[in-house]
Amino acid sequence: MGASTSSEPRVSAEQNEAESVAASTGALPMLQNAFSKLANPQTNAVPLENLQQRFSFAGEGRSCSGSNVPDSLTVMLDHLGSILVDQFFVPDKGGINWVEFVKSYNKCCARVSSSVSLNMLLRVFVAVSESANVPIHLEFESGDTDCKINGHLLPSDVFLLLALCWVMSWGSRNLKGEGNLSLPDLNHLVLSVITSCGQVEGGLDVWDRDISSLEAQLPAGKFVTWVMNTVPCLPDCLRLYFNARLQIAATDGVELAPSDSSSVGVISSIAAHDYLLTQGRAWAISITNKSRVNEEISGAFISNGGGMGDKLVYRSSTHGRGLGRFWSRVEGYKGPLLILISASSGKEKNFVYSHLHPTGKVYQPHPKPVGLAFGGTLGNERIFIDEDFSKVTVRHHSVDKTYRSGSLLPDQGFLPVEGIISVVEVWGLGGKAAKQVQDSFKKREELFTEQRRKVDLKTFANWEDSPEKMMMDMMSDPNAVRREDR
Template structure:
């Protein structure tokens, strides 16, 4: 019965094509049992059953969320079901066709257009005004800042339930704490030309803004800045049907079943920032950010953090003692405060930038590295990938041990991009100041402003906090631990003095030298 009966009774070319598409994505093995269980071994699945699979209960509370967001969550399941499976019942062919429409390999622009259509239909089902106009894969209409924030938050919830392990947290009525995604909304507004003065970014209120962004410009911004957003919708559908095939049940999951904890902790790497960075990566490195993107739902050991200036102490020496020996991808986050042009010296604004490297730090006198990314994280999110013109990705140099004369001393500190003496980002050895220069000095990373309203002149700011997170996996951390243990062993060996290596004081060269200094003309008899 179910899928097997349908496929045996109908071997039309259309069905064979849909099954071939599902096979190419590795989905057919779990689609058959999920269809069979949802249809109760009949030839079709009701729209009610499908809506139940994709539904989320509204949590008891969602602090700091848009006013309309609870209604969006409760309308997600029915809207998704009607979008992919528009008939009252879905046969095996219609079930495959709806799944492949969402989860098959297709251009990113088509996936994003389908996501916009889901958001528009969910708003319509929830009775929320929406200004999107969708015709096939063409995108038109407008996004209000609050609407874009709701869309991004909805994608975060779908990603959460796609990545979180089954039963994580166990519910318990925990509130769903959404991450702060204002930096992404501001990034879209700047890209759409709706922000005249970037210096106003710190005081911008998303919920009260009446500006509108063209949906086509938001579409382009998402494809260029956060292309990983296109995978949230397909992954959600895929994981819900896979879970149904394994468990045989179709419960209406609660949005707070993962017991997400408050992401507003004291770390610079908040879950919203980590998720934004993961959306920019097209490699498996993005999976390493899951623990920081969904704290409490995905297991994350805080061994990921290698250095934190407020805890480990400021300065290059303290930094080096914590990151040395780690050979894996690193995320360096820098929080600093600088004066905005036109404001008084007391009007300093705090901003956060980041650097993602593909290797660990080395004590060198030249730039090194094979790849990397620069990030403007707060208040406006931007990503700057390698330009391919130069390879000055990272620089780290400390004072040599001992007093050694250097005719041409190299800068002591950390740098990223640019050239020696004209680094795009430079942190001094005391970790008290950070200098950010205009992108004109840099041929390694793409052009753009790391700080709102950044001009051509260098910006010198007071460094507030530095964090270094390791995303090289378990092997990189174990390798660093082995390196530190080896260095500790060598240090202990050097401190120990073996008294057996020393002879009698009377026969020692030191005593002979002291005797000669005290009376150099003294006649000594040679011992034969």
């Protein structure tokens, strides 16, 4: 048989390779839809202006509000779209053709090492900062995406970087493009960087210090190490934002399914002010590791906590203090639990300890501590909460297999640190399935309890003939003559 011919145009090896990489991420259909809607039909290329508008945060009328929002961040957000296009897209005369469009996506969103992702994020941050006339003292040794980074950051620079990443995280999960956002408190993350990477003259009181006034120089190498060890998912904020902006372009004109989270504009007062799980804390937890729990907790900062009320399992101020009340709320929950403790002082991987008072009066020569504990060893727990939930004890530990060895609190020293507990919260992060299992467990326990309370009156004789009545009569008049029926 002779060789068959095809009228279809030949696909270059470069295009094949680019499309294969994009297909491995599952993004090729989305990229095809986005390109068809962004491209100029006459040139079959995407104009730079279209891309810059799509990647701009402020292009859709959004804004970032809050008393802690510096003016420099607002200017940086105005330049974000143009910087992303300059960093990742290589234009031709008529704009961005299909092959370059796919290659640009792969450059930012394809699977790469964490160090490469962080390098790209810092390059974008430096470029955006320079556009906003904010000097950043970071230097890249070469144009390679995995080159060494020299220089240093100031605490104010770290705050801007974290704020930019938070904005991109928010934008990547709010695909409808509705509402404005309020920047949460990120000082706890900045203080973590300072205590890990910097040295402040005269020491640092992290509990009573304005970070904006600190002039500590944080070496770039130490900062990179902090990101890798503490918040390894931070570089993903850039990839998620980049992907989300193209996804919005691909679905332009298509009605999106409603999100599980509440609208950004609807913020309940208790979610915004009373919960320990604030936007900033929820986001900080979500970027510490790659797991399905991140998707559950991300709802807290999408809607400013408004969509997390149904995930609250226990709160001491609402459900009562003490280990008994705690277990009555968390027992039967088959999923990840996030426990937050608020306290004030004068903090083995398989070690999560909880012990209640034994139900029977059994002598115990070596009674176990009654309370809730994490890490360390029995009697020398890393974090111990007493049974009344009134006091928390945090111990220094040099060989703890659960937490990083050393101190859990800044300037902790080697002696135990005690704090007076004000609030304890437990959030269920196992999704709807875990909640349904717990509800079923609680209904079963309530049924057993109700059955144990029921008394069959037919099994007892008449009150007049009961031993209880005879005893009551004897106590009231012990000298009275009584006839014994035989």
